[in-house]
Amino acid sequence: MKHCLQSMVTAAALAVPLFTTSAMAQDITIDLAGEPATMDPHKQWNPTSYYVYRNIFDNVLTRDNDGTIVGQIATSWNQTTNNTLELTIREGVTFHDGEALEPSDVVYSVKRITNKDFGSPQLGQFNKIVDASAAGNVVTLTTDGPYPALMAQLVKLSIVPEHVVEAVGDDEFNAAPIGSGAYAFSDWDRGVSVTLTRNDSYWGDKGPFETAIFRAVPDAATRVADLQAGTADLVVSIDSDAAAQLASSTEVKVLSAPTERVAYMGLNLDKPPFNDPKMRRAASLAIDRLGITEGLLQAGEIPMAQMASPAHFGYNPDVAAFEYDLDAAKAITGANPDLAATPATLATAPVFDQRIVQALQQMLNDAGFNISISMSDMPTYLGIVRSDPSENSELSFGRWSCACQDADGIAYPVLHSDSNWSRVNVPELDALLETARASLDAAVRQEAYNNVHQMVRDNYYTLPLYQAAVLYGAKSNLNFVPTANESMFLNRMSMPN
Amino acid sequence: MLRFLLQRGGQALIAVFGVVTLVFFIQRLTGDPTALLLPETATQADIEAMRATLGLDRPMWAQYIDFLGDIARFDLGRSFVQNASVWEIIASRIPETLQLAAGALAIALLIGLPLGVLMALTAQKPVSRWTMGLVLACQSMPTFWSGIMMILVFGVWLRWLPSSGTGTFAHLIMPSIALGLLSLATYARITRSAVVDELGKDYVRSARARGVGTGRMVCKHLMRNSLIPIISITALEISQLLAGAVIVETVFAWPGLGLLTVQSIAARDFVVVQAVVLLGAFVTIFANLAADILYSIVDPRVRLSGR
Numbered sequence: 020m021k022h023c024l025q026s027m028v029t030a031a032a033l034a035v036p037l038f039t040t041s042a043m044a045q046d047i048t049i050d051l052a053g054e055p056a057t058m059d060p061h062k063q064w065n066p067t068s069y070y071v072y073r074n075i076f077d078n079v080l081t082r083d084n085d086g087t088i089v090g091q092i093a094t095s096w097n098q099t100t101n102n103t104l105e106l107t108i109r110e111g112v113t114f115h116d117g118e119a120l121e122p123s124d125v126v127y128s129v130k131r132i133t134n135k136d137f138g139s140p141q142l143g144q145f146n147k148i149v150d151a152s153a154a155g156n157v158v159t160l161t162t163d164g165p166y167p168a169l170m171a172q173l174v175k176l177s178i179v180p181e182h183v184v185e186a187v188g189d190d191e192f193n194a195a196p197i198g199s200g201a202y203a204f205s206d207w208d209r210g211v212s213v214t215l216t217r218n219d220s221y222w223g224d225k226g227p228f229e230t231a232i233f234r235a236v237p238d239a240a241t242r243v244a245d246l247q248a249g250t251a252d253l254v255v256s257i258d259s260d261a262a263a264q265l266a267s268s269t270e271v272k273v274l275s276a277p278t279e280r281v282a283y284m285g286l287n288l289d290k291p292p293f294n295d296p297k298m299r300r301a302a303s304l305a306i307d308r309l310g311i312t313e314g315l316l317q318a319g320e321i322p323m324a325q326m327a328s329p330a331h332f333g334y335n336p337d338v339a340a341f342e343y344d345l346d347a348a349k350a351i352t353g354a355n356p357d358l359a360a361t362p363a364t365l366a367t368a369p370v371f372d373q374r375i376v377q378a379l380q381q382m383l384n385d386a387g388f389n390i391s392i393s394m395s396d397m398p399t400y401l402g403i404v405r406s407d408p409s410e411n412s413e414l415s416f417g418r419w420s421c422a423c424q425d426a427d428g429i430a431y432p433v434l435h436s437d438s439n440w441s442r443v444n445v446p447e448l449d450a451l452l453e454t455a456r457a458s459l460d461a462a463v464r465q466e467a468y469n470n471v472h473q474m475v476r477d478n479y480y481t482l483p484l485y486q487a488a489v490l491y492g493a494k495s496n497l498n499f500v501p502t503a504n505e506s507m508f509l510n511r512m513s514m515p516n
Numbered sequence: 517m518l519r520f521l522l523q524r525g526g527q528a529l530i531a532v533f534g535v536v537t538l539v540f541f542i543q544r545l546t547g548d549p550t551a552l553l554l555p556e557t558a559t560q561a562d563i564e565a566m567r568a569t570l571g572l573d574r575p576m577w578a579q580y581i582d583f584l585g586d587i588a589r590f591d592l593g594r595s596f597v598q599n600a601s602v603w604e605i606i607a608s609r610i611p612e613t614l615q616l617a618a619g620a621l622a623i624a625l626l627i628g629l630p631l632g633v634l635m636a637l638t639a640q641k642p643v644s645r646w647t648m649g650l651v652l653a654c655q656s657m658p659t660f661w662s663g664i665m666m667i668l669v670f671g672v673w674l675r676w677l678p679s680s681g682t683g684t685f686a687h688l689i690m691p692s693i694a695l696g697l698l699s700l701a702t703y704a705r706i707t708r709s710a711v712v713d714e715l716g717k718d719y720v721r722s723a724r725a726r727g728v729g730t731g732r733m734v735c736k737h738l739m740r741n742s743l744i745p746i747i748s749i750t751a752l753e754i755s756q757l758l759a760g761a762v763i764v765e766t767v768f769a770w771p772g773l774g775l776l777t778v779q780s781i782a783a784r785d786f787v788v789v790q791a792v793v794l795l796g797a798f799v800t801i802f803a804n805l806a807a808d809i810l811y812s813i814v815d816p817r818v819r820l821s822g823r
Contacts, residue, residue, distance in 0.1 A: 057599060
């Protein structure tokens with residue numbers, strides 16, 4: 020039927036298309052799910068914003084496509100003491116207004132984002148830095164103690180020009196940002212698009228496109244249609260159904276990459292039924308993780324048995340996958356019928372994929388549990404999962420990303436008793452997490468995380484589910500390598516005709 | 517007339533005050549936006565600090581009184597998320613929504629009214645039944661579906677029209693049709709029944725007896741007398757169009773107030789949602805006020821009965 024209709028309209032398409040607009044070869048049009056909230060890299064951060072502004076600004080460090088931390092504005096670095104890191108600043112870098120990027124701009128950027136009054140939502144990632152100073156072309160960062168994740172955080176610290184921000188103020192800087200990146204800000208048509216132009220005097224790899232247009236297209240079906248119609252070259256946030264629809268086309272392709280987001284089911288260890296290790300084991304046995312990743316999600320997700328992924332430092336490759344054995348789960352719940360029948364709620368929010376949440380509920384109930392879903396808006400959900408264990412729901416679904424690719428950013432908040440996200444209170448686990456957080460020796464840290472992941476796996480303190488993946492739709496001739504940190508650097512792409 | 521105006525104006529003001537109050541409290545009942553503004557790793561102290569920065573840590577009544585004062589001074593505040601004045605944000609979106617609403621209203625009126633007249637004049641004939649079927653189809657298709665279908669056919673397969681976005685006249689065509697379809701059906705049905713009513717009246721028979729032709733009869737006599745229900749429908753349709761714009765603008769990535777509403781709700785940008793809802797309420801209330809006044813001009817009996 021679809022093909023019949025399609026051939027009819029294709030015949031009609033012989034009429035000259037009057038209005039079709041198509042992107043010029045040297046330009047790229049990217050459809051995002053929304054408008055960037057801000058262009059100031061020290062303000063709001065979400066993928067929609069940083070897809071755009073990370074092309075305008077250089078960061079202290081960056082990750083290459085393989086995920087290795089490499090220099091960007093800092094050419095080399097040296098941990099001189101437990102709490103001081105010396106960065107050698109690249110020379111010859113200029114901002115888009117022609118002024119040179121000085122070490123003092125790096126110091127200014129660090130102080131701006133760590134200034135409490137500035138109110139950056141990213142403060143929590145940088146607040147271990149207590150001081151920054153410059154001498155010659157060396158910038159020294161002082162932390163309030165050993166901070167092994169500092170390098171991973173500096174990958175996200177963008178350098179803003181002190182002379183511009185101080186002259187125009189935060190609002191105007193947000194409206195017309197000036198950075199030193201491979202692309203310069205050109206125009207922001209509010210609600211519609213942001214246009215960037217190539218920085219021809221960029222110190223590093225120059226971008227292949229003269230102009231890049233990032234458009235806000237909230238409806239996923241419309242983004243896919245734009246790609247098929249040729250009005251977009253790259254679209255983000257599509258689901259596996261849309262990917263299947265694109266797979267048959269020769270003009271477009273689907274790109275996917277595992278991200279550093281780990282989906283997990285949080286358990287309340289203070290309340291029945293999951294205060295009992297046997298019941299936690301039964302719940303884990305009841306969950307068919309492969310069924311979720313390969314049957315439901317189909318975007319390249321990978322089942323996980325730890326609160327980390329191969330994209331994180333601190334991943335333990337030796338932790339065995341969780342087994343799926345419904346009969347074994349039923350045997351446990353059958354032996355403890357009262358405990359299994361204890362009503363338990365699974366907290367979730369609309370932002371999560373409800374197919375997964377419903378599948379989890381179904382799998383647990385099939386095994387003899389009595390689970391109901393409690394869906395609330397995001398702030399309420401966040402309130403529930405961060406509340407005291409006594410007020411907390413028995414179960415919660417969540418996806419965790421620290422945007423730092425270090426196990427510290429994911430295992431610590433979810434598992435350490437100090438964190439308001441954690442419902443785990445195991446002194447031995449706390450000690451291991453603290454060791455890993457305080458040591459600058461990678462081997463010591465890895466060893467501690469190996470133990471953390473094994474303990475969580477053995478005791479089912481929380482139930483990791485899978486490493487989430489991200490799907491993009493792209494023109495077939497666009498070369499773009501999606502990465503775990505969901506970056507979208509224009510100067511790493513190419514689009515030969 | 518003055519008394520009538522004062523009475524209707526007073527009612528409108530009370531309605532506005534009610535909406536202002538409802539919007540303020542309902543939004544605050546649904547959750548705290550700070551949780552969404554901060555990364556997942558934020559501590560309780562970070563959250564408290566952000567609440568203080570945004571003034572959300574003050575008692576609800578104090579926030580409400582400030583809010584009323586701001587509204588009275590036409591100060592809509594600043595967006596938490598976009599770090600910009602709400603007036604600026606809204607002002608940049610209004611022209612887009614007006615364009616879309618005008619396009620949709622034009623399609624609805626220019627196609628809906630003649631269809632209605634056609635159905636009335638051809639009542640009992642197959643052509644009327646066919647047209648009615650078409651009108652019902654327009655009314656039954658959900659906008660998100662008809663929008664996506666149009667994008668698929670005219671944007672992807674035929675490539676006649678841009679699949680989404682804004683900028684040229686061509687961009688306006690599909691969203692206007694998608695938004696106008698429902699109103700078109702309403703106009704066609706209302707016009708049909710109004711004209712059918714009029715057709716049975718004495719003056720029509722007399723006019724026909726005097727040899728007045730169909731075209732002249734429709735334009736000069738029937739339409740004028742069928743105007744009252746059409747005016748009241750237009751007042752209602754304007755609010756309908758604003759509501760429909762939320763879906764149409766999302767589907768077509770049309771950067772108007774509807775899309776702004778969806779984005780602001782998702783980001784829990786209270787201040788912007790508040791302002792958009794207020795604006796929508798103002799428009800609806802004043803469209804109805806304008807319709808009341810128009811009735812009284814078209815038909816003075818309405819004014820007298822208002823006393």
